Amino acid sequence: MLDIRRISTSRWWHKKKNWIFFGIFLFLFFVRISKGSLYKDFYYLVSKPFWPGQFQKEIILKSKDQESSIKINLLENDNSRLREILYLQESSNEDNMSAAVISRKTGGWWRQIILNKGIKDGVEVGSAVIGPGGLLGRVKNTSLFTSSAILLTSPESKVGVWVDRIQINGLLVGTGTDTPILKLYSKDADIKVGDFVSSSPASTLLPPNIPIGIVQSVDDSFKARKTAKILLLAKPHVIDWVQILKLER
Amino acid sequence: MNKYFKKNLSIIFFILIPIVFLWHPNWLGFLGIQPYWPLFWLLPWSMINGSINGLILGLFLGLILDSVTIDNNFTQIPGLILCGAWFGQIKIHSDILVGHFRYGLICSFGSFLCGSLYFLQILLKNYSDSNPLLFIPSIQNIVAEVFLTGFFAPLICSQLLRIFKPFREKTILFNFAKK
Numbered sequence: 001m002l003d004i005r006r007i008s009t010s011r012w013w014h015k016k017k018n019w020i021f022f023g024i025f026l027f028l029f030f031v032r033i034s035k036g037s038l039y040k041d042f043y044y045l046v047s048k049p050f051w052p053g054q055f056q057k058e059i060i061l062k063s064k065d066q067e068s069s070i071k072i073n074l075l076e077n078d079n080s081r082l083r084e085i086l087y088l089q090e091s092s093n094e095d096n097m098s099a100a101v102i103s104r105k106t107g108g109w110w111r112q113i114i115l116n117k118g119i120k121d122g123v124e125v126g127s128a129v130i131g132p133g134g135l136l137g138r139v140k141n142t143s144l145f146t147s148s149a150i151l152l153t154s155p156e157s158k159v160g161v162w163v164d165r166i167q168i169n170g171l172l173v174g175t176g177t178d179t180p181i182l183k184l185y186s187k188d189a190d191i192k193v194g195d196f197v198s199s200s201p202a203s204t205l206l207p208p209n210i211p212i213g214i215v216q217s218v219d220d221s222f223k224a225r226k227t228a229k230i231l232l233l234a235k236p237h238v239i240d241w242v243q244i245l246k247l248e249r
Numbered sequence: 250m251n252k253y254f255k256k257n258l259s260i261i262f263f264i265l266i267p268i269v270f271l272w273h274p275n276w277l278g279f280l281g282i283q284p285y286w287p288l289f290w291l292l293p294w295s296m297i298n299g300s301i302n303g304l305i306l307g308l309f310l311g312l313i314l315d316s317v318t319i320d321n322n323f324t325q326i327p328g329l330i331l332c333g334a335w336f337g338q339i340k341i342h343s344d345i346l347v348g349h350f351r352y353g354l355i356c357s358f359g360s361f362l363c364g365s366l367y368f369l370q371i372l373l374k375n376y377s378d379s380n381p382l383l384f385i386p387s388i389q390n391i392v393a394e395v396f397l398t399g400f401f402a403p404l405i406c407s408q409l410l411r412i413f414k415p416f417r418e419k420t421i422l423f424n425f426a427k428k
Contacts, residue, residue, distance in 0.1 A: 103271040107281025108390050109367050110318045114271065140319040148319050155371050156322060176371055177386035237281065 133234035134211035300337030307333025328363030357399030
């Protein structure tokens, strides 16, 4: 009886060492089959904080930002000097005034907003009204405490705009719908869907380069001109606070 | 004081029309459009006081609403004058329930008339350079306005008629046709 027990304990699978050896062998086999992918991935995770590229990228981006801001300052100064020479409208952030929208009619026939700043705050007729996204409209009349701004979508609104990609001026006309129409008095104008439209740099009524919208569709069925529907960037039906840009004369 | 207040309720409501018109509550609208508020006041008032008074008050309403909106080229006066004159011809129905639905129908027609006249002005102004397809949203404006005005009219007009009627003879300030 004792002899039988001794024989059974001496089998190879009863030894722990053998199993460890077998496990190592399997692991090595897997490493061989996967061509070391496990090691490579592990190395990727371990070495990530020490990559030279990442650190360098941050330095490059920072210096690029600095370079851009210096360039913007230089260009703004240059632009302001040239505008002074040409007697064009100036745009300056110092004269902006925040105002709350106290009444809005953004659907239907009448498209206007009434703001809680009026003559007593120095709001003038003709001042541009901008919201998050870009230009909303212009102040059409003022009372002591309020000012009414006509929206770009109103049938009364006509604004000179600039299509940057093709470097051409156009007229943005409201039609009483959510998408005003851009009229380009040139049949050859290569306007495309997605083109960016801003206030005209040559405008004497509005400050220059205020974002307005993007071209939604183009209609070239007219003989002498092209028209395009513009999707406005600023949404007057959801904006509660706007900025009034004072006119500089 | 209370008697004086009740006597002048029609004037108070008249003054409140432009406020509601400017208020423009979005939750009450449909497709961003509001009911045409002035008709809710003009219908009961004209039904009680007749066509000439309706016409004149339609003109006054138009003048006030044109001044609170900043569209210089288009006016709401023609629509409101026509509605005022037309509403004055309508007699108050004896059956309350029929009357309720009649207010809805009449205000819907009135709203359609005012909306169409306003749209016509825009169309005439932009006739030379307009694509007919661009005016589809304008038709949508009219349809939504007609629906909303007709929807709210039975509720509001019948209440206003009930309020204005007992003081018909006493509204001297507004009764232009009275000899």
